[in-house]
Amino acid sequence: MKKRIAATLLTGILTLTMLAGCAQGSGQTETSGTTPAAQPAGSTAAGGENTDAPDYSGIKLVYWSNWEATEPQGIVIKEAVEAYEKETGVEIDLEFKGRKGIKEGLIPALDADQQVDLFDGQGNKSNYGDRTVSLEDLVKQFDYEKDTNPVMMELARSYTDGVLKEIPYQFKANAYLYNKKLFRDAGIDKAPSNWTEFLDTCQKLKDSGVIPLTTDDAYAPQAFGMHLARLMGSDGVNEVMFNENGGWERPEVLQAAKAFEDLAGKGYFSPLVGSNVWPTGQNTEFAVGKAAMYCVGTYVPNEVKTITGGDFEWGFFNYPEVEGGVNGTEAMVVGAQSFAITSKCEHPEAAFGLIEKLTRGEYDAKLAAETLGLPADLNNTSWPAELTELHDDFPDLRRC
Amino acid sequence: MKRNKSMILAFTIPGTLLFLLTFVYPIIRTVIMSFFSITEITDPVSKWAFSGIQNYTALFQNSLFQTSLWNLFRIWLYGGIIIMAVSLLLATILTSGVRGKGFFQAAIYLPNVISAVAMATMWIQYVFNSSYGFLTNFFKALHLDALASIQWLDGDHKFWALLISYCFGMIGHHMLIWISGIERISTDYYEAAGIDGANKIKQFFHITLPLLKGILRTNIIMWSISVAGFFIWSQLFSPLTPDTSTVVPMVYMYVKLFGADSVDVVSRDAGSGAAIGIILCLFIVIIFNVANRLLKDDDLEF
Numbered sequence: 001m002k003k004r005i006a007a008t009l010l011t012g013i014l015t016l017t018m019l020a021g022c023a024q025g026s027g028q029t030e031t032s033g034t035t036p037a038a039q040p041a042g043s044t045a046a047g048g049e050n051t052d053a054p055d056y057s058g059i060k061l062v063y064w065s066n067w068e069a070t071e072p073q074g075i076v077i078k079e080a081v082e083a084y085e086k087e088t089g090v091e092i093d094l095e096f097k098g099r100k101g102i103k104e105g106l107i108p109a110l111d112a113d114q115q116v117d118l119f120d121g122q123g124n125k126s127n128y129g130d131r132t133v134s135l136e137d138l139v140k141q142f143d144y145e146k147d148t149n150p151v152m153m154e155l156a157r158s159y160t161d162g163v164l165k166e167i168p169y170q171f172k173a174n175a176y177l178y179n180k181k182l183f184r185d186a187g188i189d190k191a192p193s194n195w196t197e198f199l200d201t202c203q204k205l206k207d208s209g210v211i212p213l214t215t216d217d218a219y220a221p222q223a224f225g226m227h228l229a230r231l232m233g234s235d236g237v238n239e240v241m242f243n244e245n246g247g248w249e250r251p252e253v254l255q256a257a258k259a260f261e262d263l264a265g266k267g268y269f270s271p272l273v274g275s276n277v278w279p280t281g282q283n284t285e286f287a288v289g290k291a292a293m294y295c296v297g298t299y300v301p302n303e304v305k306t307i308t309g310g311d312f313e314w315g316f317f318n319y320p321e322v323e324g325g326v327n328g329t330e331a332m333v334v335g336a337q338s339f340a341i342t343s344k345c346e347h348p349e350a351a352f353g354l355i356e357k358l359t360r361g362e363y364d365a366k367l368a369a370e371t372l373g374l375p376a377d378l379n380n381t382s383w384p385a386e387l388t389e390l391h392d393d394f395p396d397l398r399r400c
Numbered sequence: 401m402k403r404n405k406s407m408i409l410a411f412t413i414p415g416t417l418l419f420l421l422t423f424v425y426p427i428i429r430t431v432i433m434s435f436f437s438i439t440e441i442t443d444p445v446s447k448w449a450f451s452g453i454q455n456y457t458a459l460f461q462n463s464l465f466q467t468s469l470w471n472l473f474r475i476w477l478y479g480g481i482i483i484m485a486v487s488l489l490l491a492t493i494l495t496s497g498v499r500g501k502g503f504f505q506a507a508i509y510l511p512n513v514i515s516a517v518a519m520a521t522m523w524i525q526y527v528f529n530s531s532y533g534f535l536t537n538f539f540k541a542l543h544l545d546a547l548a549s550i551q552w553l554d555g556d557h558k559f560w561a562l563l564i565s566y567c568f569g570m571i572g573h574h575m576l577i578w579i580s581g582i583e584r585i586s587t588d589y590y591e592a593a594g595i596d597g598a599n600k601i602k603q604f605f606h607i608t609l610p611l612l613k614g615i616l617r618t619n620i621i622m623w624s625i626s627v628a629g630f631f632i633w634s635q636l637f638s639p640l641t642p643d644t645s646t647v648v649p650m651v652y653m654y655v656k657l658f659g660a661d662s663v664d665v666v667s668r669d670a671g672s673g674a675a676i677g678i679i680l681c682l683f684i685v686i687i688f689n690v691a692n693r694l695l696k697d698d699d700l701e702f
Binding site: 103104107108111112127129217218219221272274275276277278280284 | 439440441442443444524525528529530531532551552553554555557558637638639640641643658659667668
């Protein structure tokens with residue numbers, strides 16, 4: 001029965017797994033200089049004051065956001081929406097629906113012919129079907145693609161059979177976040193890149209009197225899923241999840257389980273790890289410096305910033321390579337939040353202009369800074385200090 | 401008296417229509433939906449595909465759904481026994497003429513007034529937490545290290561932690577129902593029994609308990625209804641993703657209907673969701689009928 005839960009989680013993890021290798025084609029095409037009927041804001045300068053902004057007076061858009069008005073994302077989005085209204089004359093009805101509001105309420109609202117023009121939320125909106133529209137033409141029209149991480153665009157396309165129906169932002173990666181100070185105190189000068197080094201790191205941390213690893217109930221299967229993906233690759237884990245070709249009986253599953261048994265047996269996990277109901281481990285063990293490593297997503301520094309304060313030295317390393325594994329550290333679990341435009345929208349250019357406003361230039365930088373997140377605009381090079389170490393690992397085909 | 405049929409019709413039609421529209425129609429639609437393969441709850445009928453009892457067979461073959469039913473049954477049975485016993489005991493004590501009845505009654509009922517989210521957070525963070533929770537500190541103070549080291553929220557104990565904290569809140573509700581039943585019993589019986597030499601315990605077993613049969617039935621049915629809708633507590637004890645020790649059918653239904661929260665499981669299945677709704681409904685109907693058969697109180701008049 002535990003298997004089923006792990007399977008559910010693994011599905012999530014694996015759909016996000018993307019190879020960062022340079023061999024993969026980006027699918028990026030040179031866009032021709034077509035001039036759209038309504039001249040959109042220049043893509044790279046979209047964040048700032050733009051005197052060439054198109055006139056959308058008389059147009060009203062309804063924007064449902066999955067953030068709360070009080071979250072850093074909500075605050076920046078509100079500012080950007082107000083700036084966009086001022087620039088273009090468009091009227092935007094911004095509604096902060098929260099995650100549940102979008103998840104439970106958006107499809108029924110659209111099916112009941114309620115006007116919602118654009119919305120944001122967790123990446124992979126494939127379940128919306130034809131309720132969301134293809135953004136391929138708009139992306140070309142706005143010459144948008146050249147400034148977004150091509151891997152993230154490819155990931156977004158992969159959800160809907162190669163057709164772009166969502167614009168990614170608030171990128172994230174999942175692997176080990178760690179406390180650099182605790183590493184330094186334990187005499188560790190380099191983050192581990194393979195399993196032997198990982199075990200060595202754990203031992204050194206333990207010897208220095210620190211708990212090497214902790215997690216919470218909700219995130220516990222992440223490390224297991226990544227370990228399995230290192231061993232057998234994404235396709236193999238898919239087979240495990242759907243119990244095909246031997247599935248759960250395959251030797252790699254036992255091998256991964258043994259690896260965790262080994263970690264537990266050596267006392268590397270927090271003694272309280274079994275009873276950590278999220279966010280207990282994250283907040284009371286990792287963020288306060290009792291435990292050194294936590295396998296989770298890069299959104300955590302933002303979630304715990306009120307606990308850690310500014311002094312916490314954040315580190316990040318990709319899931320270590322394991323001996324005999326199919327994938328190495330060139331594979332990373334990545335994902336994003338995303339924007340989509342609904343089929344109810346009568347002015348997709350105006351809606352896309354707002355998406356551009358939020359994911360380019362000033363407001364993209366602000367969103368990244370306020371949420372300790374990753375910018376969507378490749379020209380925004382200022383990554384949050386907390387995630388500096390992710391910068392070199394994060395898949396970006398343009399650097400190849 | 402001559403009945404004015406048109407008048408009767410005029411007055412009953414609005415109510416009947418509302419009842420049909422808001423109760424009967426959704427029930428019939430849900431029953432029908434449970435036999436179709438449907439993605440979204442708002443999908444038009446043209447998108448439904450008939451699948452017979454496939455939703456039901458798939459559910460009963462699914463190990464996580466089996467676990468959720470088993471958890472629900474355990475909550476109903478163990479929780480029911482604990483709650484019925486404790487709430488009846490408290491009700492008997494409070495109606496026996498103790499001082500401060502009003503205060504205790506309000507205090508015991510209080511958890512029902514507080515939001516379930518606040519209550520569950522209190523239990524998880526301040527009672528069961530293994531590093532600073534009440535239980536850990538309490539047993540440490542008594543030097544009972546074995547008890548202090550129990551991890552109340554790990555896989556082995558989480559179900560019981562959930563059950564105890566849920567029962568704690570529900571006792572007040574059922575106690576009030578018991579009290580209303582006990583107060584209905586005339587004091588004459590107790591006086592007569594007292595004169596005949598029956599002590600309080602004998603009075604309880606020979607007067608109170610037999611006369612509370614109908615109330616017991618009410619309590620069991622009320623308890624079953626609230627257990628069938630068990631959802632928030634399970635969500636709070638296992639946030640983000642369901643956990644085998646706390647998953648219940650409503651949580652499973654929620655994931656089926658709206659996809660999972662923290663991961664990219666976006667596939668939705670409203671047909672299965674409807675089938676779960678029907679299964680839970682049958683659960684209550686069966687208990688209602690069994691309770692009505694076993695606990696007949698029409699043989700007593702008082």
